[in-house]
Amino acid sequence: EFVGKVKEIRGNISFNVATVASFKNGDGLCFINDDRELEGFRVNRVEGNRLYPFGMPEHLRPGMALYRNNDRAFEALLARKSAERKIYIVIAMEPVMGNEFRKEPQGVKATVNIMKTIDAAGGLIYQVAEVFKELKLEKAKRPQGENIKAQMSKLGDTIYEAYQVELLKGMETYFVPNSILTAIRRELIDELTKANQKQLDKSLWGGWDRTLFNNGFGFSQPGEHRLTKEELTWQPEYGKWGYLYNIANYDARDFYQIHGLS
Numbered sequence: 001e002f003v004g005k006v007k008e009i010r011g012n013i014s015f016n017v018a019t020v021a022s023f024k025n026g027d028g029l030c031f032i033n034d035d036r037e038l039e040g041f042r043v044n045r046v047e048g049n050r051l052y053p054f055g056m057p058e059h060l061r062p063g064m065a066l067y068r069n070n071d072r073a074f075e076a077l078l079a080r081k082s083a084e085r086k087i088y089i090v091i092a093m094e095p096v097m098g099n100e101f102r103k104e105p106q107g108v109k110a111t112v113n114i115m116k117t118i119d120a121a122g123g124l125i126y127q128v129a130e131v132f133k134e135l136k137l138e139k140a141k142r143p144q145g146e147n148i149k150a151q152m153s154k155l156g157d158t159i160y161e162a163y164q165v166e167l168l169k170g171m172e173t174y175f176v177p178n179s180i181l182t183a184i185r186r187e188l189i190d191e192l193t194k195a196n197q198k199q200l201d202k203s204l205w206g207g208w209d210r211t212l213f214n215n216g217f218g219f220s221q222p223g224e225h226r227l228t229k230e231e232l233t234w235q236p237e238y239g240k241w242g243y244l245y246n247i248a249n250y251d252a253r254d255f256y257q258i259h260g261l262s
Helices: 072-079 145-152 178-206 208-213 236-240 250-258
Strands: 002-010 014-018 028-032 038-047 050-053 065-070 087-097 105-119 122-134 160-167
Touching (some): 087 145, 105 178, 145 160
Antiparallel strands (some): 002 065
């Protein structure tokens, strides 16, 4: 990458560059010397357009063109974490009460639901897994809601993100040690992952058309059935126009025909 020309050399310490480019400490630069040989060096310090190399190149002269062969800013950009895609989940926590003979809480039930869609009106969720942890619950001296939500939201480097943590039936009034909350969270995520893998295996076995079009979830739901072509046509406006109005290739034609347009 051409970055400018050497404007002025100050002793054996630094030089100035006529350029509009910006530099970073550690940049690698090179130039063609008078013998038409390629020489390179690394920049130790940058002060605007004045560069301080680790060692001043012996054959560098004013007017020589400089090229960058190691861009620290670009390398740092590439090294940064790229955009992540997370699966939104909703976690619900509630105390599990005993029977008529033991009315005190017997433990905690945690349920995880997957967010299917999120929009201005809210979201569409469906339950995937649940975990029950038997333990003696005691009333807390102060509200525990924020701490429970914080602990259950720590999903780390998993593929999930806690969109919401719901506390039901007065869960925030009970004290649960962080170690127990961590164990519940880990078991819940394990069960969620197993359930997702099970459904994925099922969809691969059953076929993509059954998984995608029999219901809106991709999971087996009560009353699901194999849809007809007419049922697959989800946009009423499609009936006004033939599929040839928006066909770019054979794949597009096949797509519209599969969805009931002819």
